[in-house]
Amino acid sequence: MLSFTKRSEYVKNPILEMDALAAELSRKGRDVIKLNRGDPPLYFKTPTYMIEAYIEALKENMTNYSSASGTAELKEAVSRRYKRMYGVSVDHAGVIATAGVTEALSFINHSMIEKGDSAILFRPHYPQYLPRLMSENGTPVYCDQLMGQDWDVHLEGFELKIASLKRSGRIKHVKYVIVTNPCNPTGKTIPRKTLARIAELSNENNLLIISDEIYDEIVYHGAKFTSMSEAAVGIPHILLNGSSKNYDSTGFRVGFIVIPGDDKTSMSLKEKFTDYALTRLSINTPAQHAVAEGINNVKEHRKAMKAMVKGMQERAETTVRAIRGNRHLDVVMPDSTFYVFPRIRLSGLDFRTGDEFVKSALLEEGVQLTRGSAFGAPSNFRIVALPGKEVLEEAMSRINRMCARHSRTP
Numbered sequence: 492m493l494s495f496t497k498r499s500e501y502v503k504n505p506i507l508e509m510d511a512l513a514a515e516l517s518r519k520g521r522d523v524i525k526l527n528r529g530d531p532p533l534y535f536k537t538p539t540y541m542i543e544a545y546i547e548a549l550k551e552n553m554t555n556y557s558s559a560s561g562t563a564e565l566k567e568a569v570s571r572r573y574k575r576m577y578g579v580s581v582d583h584a585g586v587i588a589t590a591g592v593t594e595a596l597s598f599i600n601h602s603m604i605e606k607g608d609s610a611i612l613f614r615p616h617y618p619q620y621l622p623r624l625m626s627e628n629g630t631p632v633y634c635d636q637l638m639g640q641d642w643d644v645h646l647e648g649f650e651l652k653i654a655s656l657k658r659s660g661r662i663k664h665v666k667y668v669i670v671t672n673p674c675n676p677t678g679k680t681i682p683r684k685t686l687a688r689i690a691e692l693s694n695e696n697n698l699l700i701i702s703d704e705i706y707d708e709i710v711y712h713g714a715k716f717t718s719m720s721e722a723a724v725g726i727p728h729i730l731l732n733g734s735s736k737n738y739d740s741t742g743f744r745v746g747f748i749v750i751p752g753d754d755k756t757s758m759s760l761k762e763k764f765t766d767y768a769l770t771r772l773s774i775n776t777p778a779q780h781a782v783a784e785g786i787n788n789v790k791e792h793r794k795a796m797k798a799m800v801k802g803m804q805e806r807a808e809t810t811v812r813a814i815r816g817n818r819h820l821d822v823v824m825p826d827s828t829f830y831v832f833p834r835i836r837l838s839g840l841d842f843r844t845g846d847e848f849v850k851s852a853l854l855e856e857g858v859q860l861t862r863g864s865a866f867g868a869p870s871n872f873r874i875v876a877l878p879g880k881e882v883l884e885e886a887m888s889r890i891n892r893m894c895a896r897h898s899r900t901p
């Protein structure tokens with residue numbers, strides 16, 4: 492009799508969990524608007540110069556395994572990117588190419604988490620941080636980002652949590668702290684001072700700092716993005732990034748772990764992740780060439796990003812504007828990414844939970860969202876503000892209509 496491991500129960504993706512239902516509704520003729528998956532190339536074409544580089548790679552027969560931790564060309568490009576953008580020096584060994592940030596998360600958890608260990612996540616958090624952690628029998632320790640007029644990392648809460656972990660002796664089982672900046676799902680950048688404090692306190696307590704910066708070029712409204720590499724100078728840390736969002740090519744499956752330091756911790760991380768890369772031989776070789784070109788052709792990249800980020804900003808604004816007047820929702824205007832993460836005032840509606848709200852949005856109005864509980868914020872829901880203005884306006888008017896229909900008060 493086939494049986495699966497207990498740990499495999501954690502292998503789930505809540506962002507895609509209603510895809511089958513949405514497809515069934517579409518088959519039955521419903522007009523379903525999908526706002527669940529953050530997949531930019533569906534709405535903004537991957538830049539032609541990168542597509543051409545991919546084709547060129549195929550024509551040049553770059554169809555072999557690449558060096559397991561990434562081609563020299565990609566490593567060089569990534570190194571230059573960090574120098575150019577953040578003034579940080581990263582050697583080739585400090586760049587490990589992965590099949591997306593997703594694979595980097597596997598390397599991290601598999602190499603660092605033993606049964607009973609923990610990692611600190613800031614809620615609301617990117618959902619896919621959990622399956623890999625929990626399938627290594629690790630548990631999350633939550634700190635919070637608070638939603639008011641804006642989203643703010645609750646630093647005092649973080650400090651109190653560290654103090655309490657120290658008191659209980661649990662701190663030695665906490666292996667890393669992961670920060671997502673800019674943040675999916677809040678759509679906000681994290682200020683430099685906050686990052687510096689997180690880095691300082693983590694380092695004092697031997698917690699490795701991981702910063703997922705996969706949206707670091709999708710920043711607007713004059714927001715200032717600070718990379719952890721700028722805020723944690725001299726402190727060992729890992730940066731996660733890749734081509735999916737900043738280079739508008741999710742399907743290329745190219746990510747990179749970047750380790751800028753040359754201290755003992757950083758050196759052993761570089762070695763360990765290189766070993767992991769060796770076990771799966773290679774990532775997509777032609778895609779690495781296309782991404783290297785994506786990074787190296789700064790002029791074309793800037794042009795493409797300018798247009799894409801402008802489009803993303805406008806779409807986020809359209810979305811927020813369309814629901815601001817809805818008295819059942821609170822919403823913060825993002826300054827980065829393409830996510831909007833409203834909070835539902837459940838007391839005024841006849842839904843018992845945010846999950847129910849999200850399910851009804853699909854069943855009653857044909858709008859597919861993602862439930863906030865997947866991000867650790869059960870009263871919120873996530874909108875991927877990527878389709879065009881008209882589609883977003885239509886989707887938001889359906890949500891407003893659903894709220895009016897379910898309102899407890901006239």
Ligand SMILES: Cc1ncc(COP(=O)(O)O)c(C=O)c1O
Pocket residue numbers: 529590591592593594617671675703705732733734735741745746
């Ligand atoms: C914060 C964050 N990290 C990682 C990923 C996944 O990245 P990749 O496509 O490189 O696996 C996503 C995708 O949405 C994300 O939002």
